[in-house]
Each structure stands twice: as C-alpha cells, then as structure tokens.
Amino acid sequence: MTEPLLSIRDLRTVFHTDEGLVRAVDGVSFDVGRGETVCLVGESGSGKTVTGESITRLIRTPPGEIAGGEIVFDGRDLTTLDEDELRELRGDRIAHVFQNPQGALNPVYTVGWQIVEAIQLHQDVTRAEARERGIDLLDRVGIPEATRRFDDYPHEFSGGMKQRVALAMALATNPDLLIADEPTTALDVTIQNQILGLLSELQAEFDMSILLITHDLGVVAEVADRVVVMYAGKVMERGGVFDVFERPSHPYTRALLDCLPGRGTGGARSIGGKLPSATDPPDGCRFHPRCEHAVDACRAGEQPPVYPVDGDDDHVVSCVHYEPGGDPSVVRGEEAVPTDGGRPVEGDTEEDDR
Numbered sequence: 544m545t546e547p548l549l550s551i552r553d554l555r556t557v558f559h560t561d562e563g564l565v566r567a568v569d570g571v572s573f574d575v576g577r578g579e580t581v582c583l584v585g586e587s588g589s590g591k592t593v594t595g596e597s598i599t600r601l602i603r604t605p606p607g608e609i610a611g612g613e614i615v616f617d618g619r620d621l622t623t624l625d626e627d628e629l630r631e632l633r634g635d636r637i638a639h640v641f642q643n644p645q646g647a648l649n650p651v652y653t654v655g656w657q658i659v660e661a662i663q664l665h666q667d668v669t670r671a672e673a674r675e676r677g678i679d680l681l682d683r684v685g686i687p688e689a690t691r692r693f694d695d696y697p698h699e700f701s702g703g704m705k706q707r708v709a710l711a712m713a714l715a716t717n718p719d720l721l722i723a724d725e726p727t728t729a730l731d732v733t734i735q736n737q738i739l740g741l742l743s744e745l746q747a748e749f750d751m752s753i754l755l756i757t758h759d760l761g762v763v764a765e766v767a768d769r770v771v772v773m774y775a776g777k778v779m780e781r782g783g784v785f786d787v788f789e790r791p792s793h794p795y796t797r798a799l800l801d802c803l804p805g806r807g808t809g810g811a812r813s814i815g816g817k818l819p820s821a822t823d824p825p826d827g828c829r830f831h832p833r834c835e836h837a838v839d840a841c842r843a844g845e846q847p848p849v850y851p852v853d854g855d856d857d858h859v860v861s862c863v864h865y866e867p868g869g870d871p872s873v874v875r876g877e878e879a880v881p882t883d884g885g886r887p888v889e890g891d892t893e894e895d896d897r
C-alpha cells in the first residue's frame with residue numbers, strides 16, 4: 544500500500560468513571576489507504592465506536608481522554624491539533640455518519656438549509672451554488688424529486704431517507720475520509736443494500752476512503768478491502784478481507800464467522816460467554832475466558848503482540864499459537880487439542896458500545 548491516508552498507531556482512549564478507569568481502546572493500530580474501505584468489526588463493547596470517535600476527538604472530555612498514540616491523517620498527527628484546527632477538519636476533510644441520522648439533522652431547519660450551511664462553512668461558494676450542489680447530492684443519494692424535497696424538514700422523511708440525507712450532508716464537502724458508524728443497522732435489508740451500494744458508487748466517484756464500523760460480517764464481506772477485528776479494546780486480527788474470510792486465524796474471528804448464516808453453526812447461536820469487565824479486564828489475552836484453545840501462556844502478562852499469518856505481514860493475529868515456534872494448526876482446527884480451561888458460557892453479549 545502507498546502512504547496511507549490515515550495511520551493509527553498504539554491508540555489509547557480511556558474513560559474516567561465512578562467504577563474505575565475504562566480502557567475502551569487499548570493500543571490499537573491500523574491504516575486506511577486512499578480510496579479503500581476498512582471495516583472495524585467486533586461485538587458491541589469492543590471499542591470500535593470509540594476508535595472512530597477518537598479520530599477527530601468527538602470523545603467527550605471529561606470523562607473521555609486520548610491517553611496515548613498517534614492518529615496521522617495526511618501527514619498530520621491529529622492528537623496535536625487544537626480545537627479550532629480540528630473543527631476545520633471535521634465535516635470538511637473527515638466526515639462522520641452515525642447509526643441514528645436524527646443526531647445529524649436539526650429538526651428546526653429544512654434539510655436544504657442544513658446542507659447549504661455545511662457546504663458554505665467549508666467552501667467559498669455562493670448560496671445559489673451551494674443549493675445547486677445540495678440538490679445534486681440529494682439526487683445522487685437517491686432522494687426522489689430532490690429539488691422539491693430540498694426544502695422539506697427532517698420529520699417529513701422516512702428513516703431510510705433520513706439516513707440518505709445524513710449521507711448527503713456528510714458528502715457535501717467531498718471529504719477525503721468518511722467514518723460511517725453502523726450507518727445501515729437501523730434500516731431494513733433492502734434499504735441497507737441500497738445505501739451500501741450507494742456508498743461504493745460515491746466512493747469510486749469521489750475517490751474517498753471509508754472507515755466502516757459494523758458488527759455485521761455480512762456487510763463487511765460486501766464492502767471491505769481490509770478488516771480490523773477488535774475485542775475488548777484490542778486488535779485481534781487484521782488483514783485483507785479475502786484473507787480474513789478465507790483464512791480466519793484468530794479464534795474470535797472464527798467464532799464471529801461461525802455465527803454467519805451458511806457458515807459454521809449456520810448463524811444458529813451467538814458466541815458463548817460475554818465481554819470481560821471494562822474496568823477490570825483479564826490478564827493476558829483478553830479473549831482467553833471465552834477461548835477453547837487457551838493455554839497457560841494466554842492467562843498471564845499482556846495481550847500477545849500481533850504475529851504474521853503464514854509469513855504475511857499484511858495479515859496479522861494476536862495469539863500465542865502464532866508466535867515463532869508456535870503451532871497455528873491448533874487454532875485453525877486442523878488438529879484437535881484438549882482445552883485447559885476455556886469455558887464458553889451462555890449469556891448475553893450485547894452491551895453499550897463504549
């Protein structure tokens with residue numbers, strides 16, 4: 544990959560809570576290349592939303608705090624920018640779309656007024672030019688009769704249409720990077736497919752990079768170039784989408800994939816057990832209480848570093864069985880081994896994704 548547009552290294556974002564320090568993002572590293580789509584995946588509570596919000600410091604401080612690491616965007620470390628510099632960047636070169644479009648739209652103003660404001664905030668164009676571009680964008684995101692609908696209020700649009708409007712607002716300034724956090728989760732499958740198709744089209748047209756945050760591996764398979772699998776604030780596996788789907792190498796990735804319809808258990812179950820305590824995660828590999836391949840080395844010290852899979856530095860996995868001299872076949876299921884403690888527990892895995 545040429546010089547990445549976004550390069551995140553050892554990002555650490557914490558929250559100071561009454562219950563203790565929450566290390567929501569704990570040493571996360573990955574790149575997003577120009578024009579590519581990178582998907583951050585994992586269960587709710589894995590830290591993927593906080594990672595996306597950390598990039599332009601949307602984290603509320605306090606209680607949140609970026610405690611370490613680098614976020615280099617087009618050669619500049621965003622962690623060193625002041626609030627004015629960040630405000631210029633947000634909505635201009637880096638745009639966000641969230642699961643709930645309601646948050647992006649002000650109910651008091653027409654959608655057209657809001658799009659024109661967004662454009663004029665970042666570009667030196669007349670109101671008429673901004674309006675023309677806004678109508679064109681509404682049309683491009685699939686709003687029928689865009690000229691007429693331009694002057695409607697948000698409550699006059701359905702949920703799917705609101706999400707399209709939010710997307711149009713995010714794209715209004717031709718961002719270099721779109722951070723889309725579960726943008727289709729609340730929508731039915733047909734609308735979801737339309738929005739995803741639209742994102743791909745617009746990405747090609749605007750040569751935009753996309754960081755897509757999702758728990759849905761079906762979505763990942765459709766749109767990703769590369770995948771970052773997160774668990775309890777850590778990166779478990781990272782690689783090209785083909786490699787991760789064809790050669791899933793971390794037990795957590797394999798468990799996620801097994802829950803997909805048509806694979807493994809055929810989507811019949813969720814992963815056994817639940818995410819560890821946010822304030823008191825286990826020593827060693829954070830996945831070890833749920834891992835059927837856990838050995839003593841998994842339960843002490845720090846999260847294992849990432850190791851290349853089959854010598855491929857672009858496909859890496861945080862698991863002791865991949866360290867030099869280890870035996871990855873244990874994890875890949877090529878050889879059955881007795882477990883010595885990983886005890887899957889049935890339970891709820893849905894927690895607030897903070």
Ligand code: SF4
Pocket residue numbers: 793794795828829830831832834835836837838841847861862863864874
């Ligand atoms: S084998 Fe150990 S290091 Fe690998 S995923 Fe399981 S618990 Fe983590």
